[in-house]
Every structure is written in structure tokens, then in C-alpha cells.
Amino acid sequence: MAIGEVRAGSGWLTLREAADAAARAPDLVEEVRPYLRGNGPLRVHDLGCGTGSMARWLAPRLDGPQHWVLLDRDTDLLRVAAANPPEAAADGAPVTIETRRRDITRLSPGELEGAALLTASALLDMMTAEELERLVRTCVAAACPALIALSVTGEVELTPGDPFDGAVADAFNAHQRRTLAGRRLLGPDAVAAAVSGFTRLGADLQVRPSPWHLGPDQAELAGEWFTGWLAAACEQRPELAAAASEYGRWRLSGAAEGRLSVTVHHVDLLARPR
Numbered sequence: 001m002a003i004g005e006v007r008a009g010s011g012w013l014t015l016r017e018a019a020d021a022a023a024r025a026p027d028l029v030e031e032v033r034p035y036l037r038g039n040g041p042l043r044v045h046d047l048g049c050g051t052g053s054m055a056r057w058l059a060p061r062l063d064g065p066q067h068w069v070l071l072d073r074d075t076d077l078l079r080v081a082a083a084n085p086p087e088a089a090a091d092g093a094p095v096t097i098e099t100r101r102r103d104i105t106r107l108s109p110g111e112l113e114g115a116a117l118l119t120a121s122a123l124l125d126m127m128t129a130e131e132l133e134r135l136v137r138t139c140v141a142a143a144c145p146a147l148i149a150l151s152v153t154g155e156v157e158l159t160p161g162d163p164f165d166g167a168v169a170d171a172f173n174a175h176q177r178r179t180l181a182g183r184r185l186l187g188p189d190a191v192a193a194a195v196s197g198f199t200r201l202g203a204d205l206q207v208r209p210s211p212w213h214l215g216p217d218q219a220e221l222a223g224e225w226f227t228g229w230l231a232a233a234c235e236q237r238p239e240l241a242a243a244a245s246e247y248g249r250w251r252l253s254g255a256a257e258g259r260l261s262v263t264v265h266h267v268d269l270l271a272r273p274r
């Protein structure tokens with residue numbers, strides 16, 4: 001990992017996998033299905049695959065033999081992905097995978113040759129405007145559909161509400177847009193940048209909401225999410241720290257006792273060549 005890159009741990013990705021699966025927009029799978037063709041197994045490239053959760057979610061929703069190419073810059077996550085492939089396609093056909101260590105914003109033109117579908121999930125907010133622009137160009141040049149799930153919009157709702165929630169949300173979003181080792185991250189602005197980039201390059205774009213709804217039955221994930229959300233907010237605005245400690249204790253006891261519900265808004269994008 002290079003300096004300035006945000007790292008996603010495999011423990012966090014595993015903890016969120018079920019909530020991600022429940023949140024992704026299933027109707028975009030129906031929208032993309034008629035466009036999936038090719039000779040031999042369907043070739044899908046997952047960009048920023050992490051531990052491979054997108055493949056485990058999507059491969060069993062598609063028919064026929066598939067070959068997934070899982071790309072990430074993090075070798076530890078690629079190792080977990082390689083050890084946990086999807087079981088089979090919807091009709092029982094085999095699904096094979098391979099992993100490749102790559103910077104997905106600097107793929108060579110031949111890297112995606114033969115791809116019938118590109119996917120990504122929970123990726124865009126970690127990018128700079130230049131990296132996102134390169135990624136969008138790469139997707140459009142591949143001339144196949146791109147299904148990009150779970151991009152955060154910056155909106156969250158906590159129930160019960162508290163007057164401090166808004167200040168934390170603003171500070172968290174500012175943290176997502178921070179400059180890290182000279183890289184200005186897009187955070188929640190990535191959605192608008194991706195929409196504008198795909199539209200400018202002539203893609204047919206569909207956008208769907210894909211929120212996490214974390215209720216009392218997901219207390220562990222809600223607690224972990226909240227802890228990270230508050231810590232990032234306080235790192236960005238240290239002046240929040242004094243009020244944050246009592247607020248944090250109250251929220252975490254609420255999560256542990258099943259009194260906290262959280263909605264974290266995302267969107268899924270489907271870009272198709274016209």
C-alpha cells in the first residue's frame with residue numbers, strides 16, 4: 001500500500017457483507033441481464049474487489065458459466081477473495097475466479113479485453129477526481145456494461161435523533177473529502193462526478209438508491225459503523241471531541257441494547273454503452 005491510500009480491513013468488509021448484499025439494487029441486475037453476452041464463460045471484472053463480496057453476491061444471480069477476474073491493490077484482501085469464491089451460478093453452472101494485484105485507475109488498455117461486465121462496490125468515495133475520471137474512461141473504453149454499487153451519498157439518519165448528529169455528519173463528510181498525502185478524496189462527491197463522467201462520454205446511465213438499513217438485529221455492524229463515523233468526524237474537527245465522548249457512549253449503549261437504527265444512504269449506478 002502506498003502512503004495516502006485508505007485501507008479497508010478484511011474484518012470490516014466481512015462484517016458489512018450481509019448488509020451490502022441486502023442493500024444493492026436487484027433491479028439493476030435485471031436491467032443488465034439482457035446485455036450480457038460473449039463466447040464461452042461470461043467474463044466479469046470486479047474492480048476494487050476487496051474480499052470478493054460482489055462476486056459472491058452477483059455470480060449466484062446470473063445464469064451460465066462465469067469467469068471472474070478480481071482486481072485490487074491490496075494483496076491481503078486478494079488472498080481472502082481467492083479463498084472464498086462464489087459457489088455456483090443461478091443455474092448451477094461453474095464459476096471460476098482469478099485474482100490480480102492492480103491499481104484499477106491505471107489499467108492497461110488490454111487488461112479488460114473480453115470483459116462482458118465490469119463491477120465495483122463501495123469504491124468510488126476513496127478516489128480523487130483524476131482517478132475517478134481515469135476509471136470512468138476505462139469502463140467506457142471496455143464497451144460493456146459497468147455495475148457500480150454502493151457509493152455513499154453522505155446522508156445518514158440515526159433513530160432516535162440527536163441535535164449533535166448533524167455536526168458529526170458534516171465533519172465526517174469533510175473527512176471523506178480530506179486531502180491525504182496530496183490526494184484530495186472525493187468522498188460523497190464521487191457520485192456526481194461519476195454520473196457526469198459517464199454521461200459526458202455518452203453512456204446510458206441508471207441510478208438507484210441502495211441504502212443500508214441497520215436495525216436492532218445488526219447491532220454489531222451499527223456499533224462498528226458508528227464508532228468509525230464518530231472517530232473520523234473528531235479527527236477532522238477535534239473541537240467536537242469533548243461533546244463526542246458522552247454522545248458516543250449514549251449511542252453505543254443504544255446500539256448494544258437494540259435502541260439504535262441507522263440508515264446510511266448509497267446509490268448503485270449502471271452504465272451501459274449506447
Ligand SMILES: C[S@@+](CC[C@H](N)C(=O)[O-])C[C@H]1O[C@@H](n2cnc3c(N)ncnc32)[C@H](O)[C@@H]1O
Nearest residue numbers: 008048049050053072073074102103104121122
Ligand atoms: C471499501 S472496499 C470495498 C471492497 C469490495 N468491493 C466490497 O464491496 O466489499 C474498497 C476496495 O477498493 C480497493 N481499491 C481502492 N482504490 C483502488 C485502486 N486504485 N486500485 C485497486 N484497488 C483499489 C481497496 O483496496 C478495497 O479493497
